[in-house]
Amino acid sequence: MVAPAFDYVAAGSYDEAVRLLAAAEGDREAKVLAGGQSLMPMLNLRLARPDLLIDINQADQRPPSVADGVLRLPALTRHRVLLEHDLVRRRSPLLACAIRYVGNVRVRNRGTIGGSLAHADPTSEIGCCALALSASVVARGPAGERTLPVSELFDTYWTTTLDPAEIITDVLIPAARPRQGWSFQEMVRRTSDFAIVAVAALVELDEAANTIAAARVALAGVADRVTLADPDLLAGLAGGQANRNGDVDAAAAAIAGRLEPATDVHASGEYRRRLARVLVARALREARARATGEAA
Amino acid sequence: MTRTPIVLSVNGTDHEVWVLPSDTLLDVLHDDLGLADVRYGCGEGVCGTCTVLLDGEPVNGCLILAVQAAGRPITTLRGLMGPGEAMHPLQECFLRRGASQCGFCTPGMVLTSLDLVRRYAGRGRPSREEIRYALVGNLCRCTGYTKILDAVQEYADLAVSGTGAERAPGVPPGVPPGVTAP
DSSP: OOOOOOEEEEOSSHHHHHHHHHHHTTTSOEEEESSOTTHHHHHHTTSOOOSEEEEOTTSOOOOOEEETTEEEEETTOBHHHHHHOHHHHHHOHHHHHHGGGSSOHHHHHHOBHHHHHHHTOTTOHHHHHHHHTTOEEEEEETTEEEEEEGGGTEEETTEESSOTTOEEEEEEEEOOOTTEEEEEEEEOSSTTSOOSEEEEEEEEEOTTSSBEEEEEEEEESSSSSOEEOOHHHHGGGTTSBTTOHHHHHHHHHHHHHTOOOOOOSSOOHHHHHHHHHHHHHHHHHHHHHHHHTSOO | OOOEEEEEEETTEEEEEEEOTTOBHHHIIIIISOOTTSOOSOSSSSSOTTEEEETTEEEEGGGSBGGGGTTSEEEOGGGGOBGGGBOOHHHHHHHHHTOOSSOSSHHHHHHHHHHHHHHTTTSOOOOHHHHHHHTTTOOOTTOOHHHHHHHHHHHHHHHHHTSSSOOOOOOOTTOOSOOOOO
């Protein structure tokens, strides 16, 4: 298949890209081109037919940075950088680990974190981790800049809550803390494929370091968007001895029981719910083991 | 839609080509410049037959626009060969190991695995598992994967012992010693 014809403009800055998006609104369908590893397949398969592509690859050259316990990832940070950058590996090991499940080496060379979040795929490993990590995005639009939590970013299949002329410029992730453990679990039919179900978990121990202070779980592949497990369903873990498996299994069953995953060609809804239960339990156990220092 | 002139720097030679904004790099390399070693497989970035090195890194030719590659160094399989079409040592490993059957996937396999071995330069060699992981996005429909892995392993051994493999240029800094498969 060959992409439909479209116009192309390379924006030299985010402000220029926002102006171009705003100018196109209501007149022509414009799409932002970042790494292009999701948008270009959609064009080649004619699933998307924009009139104009606005290329932002030249808009920003900043590297990842850390300030005040927050990892700042410019939206154009490539997946390969997330995988290999020392700052990301140390300050957000969950994200660096999950990137190994994203695409292949060529996709990771081009794909960007901002583009991935803006694409809002319901099976996205990056979106799943961003939710578990309580990440935020900085979005720039005609009215200026705003910061919104990732939990308010995803609307439904491949749709965000951003305004048409808004662009994600940064992703802000609270840096990993001591006594915090993480885990990423995914089931796929073929390595590097879209997740059937993926789970990201964070477990934090309190000062005494043997009871769980908080746990956070996000899931991909179980709804029309990546979703955060209801914190109430994890509340039973809080204060519990960090080695109680019964609590973990109960929380995983409660989280899976609340899901209504769709059936598609890849898996039945029933199977996805079962996977969610198994993977949430595995993720919580591994995250807990990392928090207590029992696992690498 | 109007065509605009761009310069593509392919295998050390500059080519002025007139392209549509929607032309992919694959379209232009294969159709306009006649490079038969860059191939349309899936159009989705999952099969690896259109792999080229852009700025020295493997990318999907089908998922990048030709205009985005203007003025940047592009290497196709042919660009690895020496004077008189002398084979690259990695190609020789493929030949010795019978790692190429119909040959359609071979350019992508060679370029992707060469990138992997280059990244290890001076820090050992990739394990078989790491080679498998690096090649997960390169499909061989003849299913001759075992011999491909053998060929890449042989080349990685040559690169470590410094006998017969190329000197690796321009390995990016800060790359960790290996990425284990999920």
